[in-house]
Every structure is written in structure tokens, then in C-alpha cells.
Amino acid sequence: MGRKCSKAFRKETGEKGYAALNVTELLNQSVTAIKGIGAEMAENLADMHIETIKGLLEHFPYRYEDYRLRDLADVKHEEKVTVEGTVHGEPSLVYHGRKKSRLTVRLLVDRYLVKVVFFNQPYLKQKIAVNETITVTGKWDQHRQTITANEMSVGAYSKDKELEPVYAVKGKLTVKTIRRLIKLAFSQFGSQVEEIIPAELLQKYKLMSRRDALRALHFPSGAEEAKQARRRFVYEEFLLFQLKMQALRKLEREQTPGNAQAYDLSRLKEFIESLPFPLTNAQKRVVNEILTDMKSLYRMNRLLQGDVGSGKTVVAAICLFASITAGFQGALMVPTEILAEQHAESLTALLAPFGVTCELLTSSVKGKRRREILAKLQEGTINVLIGTHALIQDEVSFRNLGLVITDEQHRFGVEQRRILREKGENPDVLFMTATPIPRTLAITVFGEMDVSIIDEMPAGRKAIETYWAKPEMLDRVLGLMDKELSQGRQAYVICPLIEESDKLDVQNAIDVHNILSLHFHNRYKIGLMHGRLGAAEKEEVMKEFSSNEVQVLVSTTVVEVGVNVPNATFMLIYDAERFGLSQLHQLRGRVGRGSEQSYCILLADPKSEVGKERMTIMTETNDGFVLSEKDLELRGPGDFFGRKQSGLPEFKVADMVHDYRALETARNDAALLVQSRAFWQSEKYAGLREHLAAAGALSGEKLD
Numbered sequence: 252m253g254r255k256c257s258k259a260f261r262k263e264t265g266e267k268g269y270a271a272l273n274v275t276e277l278l279n280q281s282v283t284a285i286k287g288i289g290a291e292m293a294e295n296l297a298d299m300h301i302e303t304i305k306g307l308l309e310h311f312p313y314r315y316e317d318y319r320l321r322d323l324a325d326v327k328h329e330e331k332v333t334v335e336g337t338v339h340g341e342p343s344l345v346y347h348g349r350k351k352s353r354l355t356v357r358l359l360v361d362r363y364l365v366k367v368v369f370f371n372q373p374y375l376k377q378k379i380a381v382n383e384t385i386t387v388t389g390k391w392d393q394h395r396q397t398i399t400a401n402e403m404s405v406g407a408y409s410k411d412k413e414l415e416p417v418y419a420v421k422g423k424l425t426v427k428t429i430r431r432l433i434k435l436a437f438s439q440f441g442s443q444v445e446e447i448i449p450a451e452l453l454q455k456y457k458l459m460s461r462r463d464a465l466r467a468l469h470f471p472s473g474a475e476e477a478k479q480a481r482r483r484f485v486y487e488e489f490l491l492f493q494l495k496m497q498a499l500r501k502l503e504r505e506q507t508p509g510n511a512q513a514y515d516l517s518r519l520k521e522f523i524e525s526l527p528f529p530l531t532n533a534q535k536r537v538v539n540e541i542l543t544d545m546k547s548l549y550r551m552n553r554l555l556q557g558d559v560g561s562g563k564t565v566v567a568a569i570c571l572f573a574s575i576t577a578g579f580q581g582a583l584m585v586p587t588e589i590l591a592e593q594h595a596e597s598l599t600a601l602l603a604p605f606g607v608t609c610e611l612l613t614s615s616v617k618g619k620r621r622r623e624i625l626a627k628l629q630e631g632t633i634n635v636l637i638g639t640h641a642l643i644q645d646e647v648s649f650r651n652l653g654l655v656i657t658d659e660q661h662r663f664g665v666e667q668r669r670i671l672r673e674k675g676e677n678p679d680v681l682f683m684t685a686t687p688i689p690r691t692l693a694i695t696v697f698g699e700m701d702v703s704i705i706d707e708m709p710a711g712r713k714a715i716e717t718y719w720a721k722p723e724m725l726d727r728v729l730g731l732m733d734k735e736l737s738q739g740r741q742a743y744v745i746c747p748l749i750e751e752s753d754k755l756d757v758q759n760a761i762d763v764h765n766i767l768s769l770h771f772h773n774r775y776k777i778g779l780m781h782g783r784l785g786a787a788e789k790e791e792v793m794k795e796f797s798s799n800e801v802q803v804l805v806s807t808t809v810v811e812v813g814v815n816v817p818n819a820t821f822m823l824i825y826d827a828e829r830f831g832l833s834q835l836h837q838l839r840g841r842v843g844r845g846s847e848q849s850y851c852i853l854l855a856d857p858k859s860e861v862g863k864e865r866m867t868i869m870t871e872t873n874d875g876f877v878l879s880e881k882d883l884e885l886r887g888p889g890d891f892f893g894r895k896q897s898g899l900p901e902f903k904v905a906d907m908v909h910d911y912r913a914l915e916t917a918r919n920d921a922a923l924l925v926q927s928r929a930f931w932q933s934e935k936y937a938g939l940r941e942h943l944a945a946a947g948a949l950s951g952e953k954l955d
């Protein structure tokens with residue numbers, strides 16, 4: 252230890268201090284312990300939140316200036332290029348006025364003879380000798396076969412200059428200074444950098460050691476080395492993050508007592524066999540995952556993801572029934588009253604024949620009726636309560652709540668989720684969502700939860716045909732709609748806003764309702780649905796549409812979630828470019844719920860490339876997971892959930908979208924580690940445990 256001990260450091264720690272520090276402490280010292288970094292420089296670094304040696308060493312470049320040699324045939328017009336060539340003939344120097352000059356060199360690069368032009372650097376002429384090799388970097392003009400050079404070196408290309416790191420800087424610091432400081436830090440303390448990833452994982456993925464990778468990120472000997480160094484740190488960041496999440500999850504599971512729900516398997520089988528259809532394999536798998544959690548002593552904290560129409564409701568019914576056979580009550584919480592009503596209806600239909608009492612509780616259930624329900628709930632004569640957030644109010648108390656399911660989970664805030672979890676004697680909790688959350692996000696944001704995925708649609712479902720039409724094609728679109736309606740089917744028409752707005756040139760539901768009423772005269776009845784209607788009015792409109800008294804439902808996005816009218820086979824979405832991919836997919840999921848072919852028309856005239864790409868993707872796939880991945884790619888992780896509450900972790904080198912394979916790998920490795928006894932006991936993993944402790948993951952501190 253301690254070959255190069257700085258003066259400042261000795262002053263601070265005394266003679267014996269060096270040996271007394273372990274490596275972590277050593278690297279956690281102030282940057283002033285680095286010889287060559289004084290108080291002033293330390294202050295500049297502090298402005299960038301770099302305070303320790305470790306902080307400086309781990310201030311990674313965010314990109315590299317690329318000096319790789321390239322074949323001119325591959326270089327596009329105006330791209331930057333570095334080439335090596337021999338000087339062909341005497342360079343010519345021309346002055347324009349006193350200060351401006353132009354030096355032209357003819358350079359033989361492989362088989363090409365190109366021109367290289369230097370502006371205002373007349374002194375270079377003496378350095379460049381005929382028939383000698385030089386290396387130049389500049390902008391390629393393909394038409395003129397000319398490089399406008401800004402850098403030149405005499406001699407052949409040198410490989411260790413392939414990439415030059417570029418760092419984020421702030422205040423007084425320049426990239427050049429940072430480079431120099433990192434070099435100092437590395438030469439004095441680089442040898443102290445210790446490995447934290449277990450050897451077996453390093454070998455398995457052929458990862459560079461931490462020390463090598465750190466050096467290679469800052470001073471790559473070539474592009475390949477930089478790539479390998481990055482690969483190592485991507486894995487490290489993901490592994491540490493996943494270990495933290497999973498350690499938290501394990502602690503939470505083991506520290507919060509749950510219910511071991513001893514459900515009646517034979518009654519459950521009977522119930523499943525009574526269903527009008529066999530479960531899909533995916534449904535069977537997730538039911539088993541959930542039941543295993545329910546049976547265990549631990550408390551379930553599980554996310555169930557399944558695309559629209561993948562059959563989550565029946566999974567919920569099975570689990571609720573299981574809980575009831577174990578002597579518990581269940582609750583289902585949904586974001587809107589319409590949905591609550593629909594769920595109450597479908598759950599009653601499924602469960603009532605088995606003696607289960609379902610009840611609906613929304614904010615519009617009032618007075619005597621409400622008091623009655625609350626009393627029965629406490630008595631335990633209601634088995635399943637379905638409702639909106641009214642369910643989590645204080646006055647609502649259960650006799651023996653065993654299982655809570657929330658549908659459309661992401662619409663509920665973290666706080667609501669917590670209140671829900673605290674109802675009853677630590678009920679098991681299942682969060683269902685129909686918005687396929689990209690895997691990468693699910694395993695980061697919900698990393699502390701278990702995730703079940705229904706990745707299969709019930710058989711015999713026809714794929715919805717989706718088309719993108721420009722607004723001027725509206726007449727033809729209405730023709731198509733008419734054809735569907737004339738065959739007895741129904742249609743949704745979705746508009747982004749309720750009323751006319753001066754600011755936004757957007758079709759609004761009320762206008763569209765008027766236009767369509769005129770267009771279809773008295774042939775079809777047109778309903779209108781939007782968020783400003785009262786609960787009773789909404790319900791009325793929805794009922795009319797469900798019972799086919801109304802054939803066309805003009806609506807804002809309030810119909811987005813869960814609504815089920817299988818006879819509706821046509822959807823027209825106005826100004827579709829205003830919606831995100833996931834939302835369009837949710838909307839589209841309102842059709843295609845019956846056995847007939849369904850259609851979705853996107854009326855849109857997007858101006859941006861991203862907008863056009865969105866429309867095209869919608870017409871190409873019905874797979875919600877594909878769309879959500881794409882959405883994430885187009886919008887970025889911050890926007891996907893809404894920037895503020897996203898709670899997404901920040902990684903230094905890793906990118907959740909592009910490095911998702913590494914993320915999955917790290918997640919699996921972390922799971923295995925956390926479950927193993929060795930991880931918690933063996934000396935081999937002490938470094939990782941230390942890291943977790945530092946990240947607060949071992950003290951029971953919650954992430955939520």
C-alpha cells in the first residue's frame with residue numbers, strides 16, 4: 252500500500268495514518284489528498300459535486316471524441332473524419348489579405364487522392380514534406396473530395412489516440428483540466444481501486460477488472476477497450492442497483508408478517524372448471540405465482556401485468572375466490588366509477604353462483620345504503636368489496652381482509668397504495684396494470700415488487716386492424732364506419748378535448764358529436780361522454796352504449812380503461828398524434844373484444860418525425876409490450892411515467908433503454924445472490940454487502 256503518498260495526505264493523517272486507512276476510507280478522502288490538487292482546484296471540483304478521490308475517479312466521460320481511422324468510402328458528406336496519407340506534391344499556400352490564408356495539400360489516402368485544406372495556419376507548410384506520411388482530422392466534403400482539416404500530426408496514425416474522453420464540466424473547469432486531474436488521481440491512487448464484483452461473475456461475463464475498466468474508460472487504448480470498460484460499469488451499476496432493490500424486497504417480505512392463506516384447492520378447481528373457457532397457459536402460470544404468495548407466510552407485494560384483453564379480471568376473480576375459501580374477505584380497487592361498476596357486475600356473475608357476496612362501494616353510494624354496506628363489511632357478510640378510492644377511506648373497515656387487488660395500478664399514487672396495504676391484518680396485495688410497462692422499467696421502478704406477466708392472448712381473438720388516415724380522408728373513414736354500423740355493430744369516436752379551445756386547433760367531443768349527429772341523421776343514435784358529466788350521467792350514457800341503444804359513442808379519454816362492450820368493433824381517434832403510444836394502445840383496446848373483426852382508424856397529421864413514427868408503429872403491431880418499449884424509446888424513461896414522480900434511478904454510464912439486456916442479467920444475478928446464504932455470510936461478498944449497507948439497503952429503509 253501507499254507507494255505514492257501525497258504531502259497533504261500525510262499532514263492530515265499523520266505518519267501512521269496511511270496504513271491505518273482501509274481502501275474505502277483512502278479513496279473517500281478529499282481530492283486535496285491528490286498531489287497537484289490544491290484548495291482552489293478542490294473548490295472548483297466541489298462545484299461539480301466532486302469531493303472525494305473516488306468521486307473524481309468515477310467522474311466518467313459521457314462521450315469520446317472519435318479519432319478512429321475510417322475508410323473514406325464509408326464517410327458521409329460533412330462528417331468528421333480522421334485519415335492517414337502521404338503528401339502528394341508540394342503544398343500550396345495562398346494568402347487573402349494579411350491574416351487570412353489557405354494551405355492546400357494533396358494527400359494520397361489508400362487509393363484516393365484527396366485535397367486537405369487548412370485555413371489560417373500558414374506555419375504548417377514547413378512541417379509538411381512531400382512523400383511523407385501525415386494524419387489529419389477534419390470535415391469531409393464528399394462533392395469536392397476535400398477535407399477541411401482542423402488537426403494534423405506528422406507521422407503515421409497512432410492507435411492510442413483513437414478516442415479522447417469528453418467530460419461534463421461546470422464553472423471554471425475545462426475538459427482539458429478534468430482530463431489532467433483524473434490522470435493525476437489515477438496515477439496516485441489507481442492502484443488502490445478494488446474489485447467489488449465477485450470473481451465468478453467477472454469470469455462468466457468476461458468483464459474487465461474494476462481497476463482496468465476505470466483506466467480504460469478514462470484512457471482507452473482504442474474503441475474496443477472503451478466499449479469493454481463501459482460494458483463492465485453498466486453491469487456493475489445495474490448489479491448494485493438490483494441488489495439494493497432485492498435486498499430491500501427480501502427484508503420487507505421477511506419482516507412484515509403476512510397471512511398464510513390456506514385456501515381450499517378443490518373448491519378453487521371447481522370454480523376454475525366452471526369458467527366458460529379454459530385458462531390460457533399464461534393465466535395458469537400467473538395464478539400459480541399469486542397463489543404461492545398467498546399461501547406463504549410472507550406478505551404478497553406483486554405486480555400483475557397483462558395487455559388489454561389478456562384476461563386479468565378472471566385471474567383476479569380466482570384469487571379473490573381463493574382468499575374467501577381461506578376465510579378472508581377481498582377488495583378490488585379501480586380508478587373510475589364506470590370501471591368499478593363493470594367489475595362489480597362481472598365478478599358477481601362469476602362468483603355469486605359459488606355463494607360469494609360482492610358489493611359495490613363508490614362515492615355515489617350514500618346514506619342508508621352506504622351505512623348498510625359498511626356494517627355488513629364489518630360483520631363479514633360481504634365477501635368482496637369493489638370500488639374506487641372510496642375503499643381506502645377511514646370509515647371503511649373490514650372484518651378480515653386477506654387480499655387487496657388494485658386495477659390500473661399506475662393511476663394510484665404511492666400514498667394510496669400504502670394506505671391500501673395498511674388496511675386489515677397485512678393483506679396480500681396484487682397490483683394489476685393493463686399498461687404494459689416496458690420490462691426495463693418494471694424491473695427498475697417496481698424492482699422491490701414481484702412481477703407476473705400475462706404474455707398471451709386468449710385463443711381465437713382477431714387482431715385489430717389499424718389504419719392511419721389524414722384528416723382529408725374523413726369522408727372515406729365515415730363511410731367505413733357506416734358499413735360497420737349497418738351490420739349492427741357499434742363504434743367509439745375519441746377526441747382529445749371536451750370543448751372548443753381557441754388555443755388548440757383540436758377537434759372536440761361536443762363538436763364531433765354535433766357533426767356526426769348531422770352526418771348519420773336519424774339512422775344511428777350518437778352518445779356523448781366526457782369527464783365533465785356527472786357520475787349518474789356518465790353511467791346513463793355508458794348503459795345506453797352497452798345495451799346498444801346508442802350506436803356511436805363520442806368520447807374523451809374517459810373510456811380509456813377497462814370498459815367492455817364486445818359489440819363495438821370500430822374506433823376512430825381524432826388528432827391521434829396528440830396521444831402517446833401507450834395511451835393509443837389503451838384506447839384501441841376498447842375494440843376487438845368480441846369475435847368479430849375490429850378496426851381502429853387514427854386520424855392524424857403529425858408534423859414531427861416522432862409523431863409519424865408513432866402512427867406507423869400503431870398500424871404495425873398490436874403487442875402492447877412492443878409498443879411500450881417503443882414508447883419508452885421515443886419518449887425516454889423520464890417522460891414515460893411523468894418526470895417528477897418517476898422515481899427512476901440515475902445511472903452514470905448505464906442506459907436503461909439500450910442496456911436492458913444487461914439490466915435483466917443483473918437482475919437475475921442479484922436475485923440468486925440475495926437468495927443464497929453465502930451472500931449474507933461469506934467473506935467473498937463482504938464488499939457487496941458493504942456497498943448495500945452504504946446505500947441504506949440493509950437498515951430496512953424503504954424505497955417507496
Ligand code: ADP
Nearest residue numbers: 528529530531558559560561562563564565709
Ligand atoms: P383485461 O382486464 O386483461 O383487459 P378481461 O379480463 O376484461 O381483460 O378479459 C377480456 C375478455 O376475454 C373477457 O371477455 C373475458 O371473458 C375473456 N377471457 C378471459 N380469459 C379468457 C380465456 N382464457 N379464454 C377466452 N376468453 C377469455
Ligand code: MG
Nearest residue numbers: 563564685813
Ligand atoms: Mg381489466
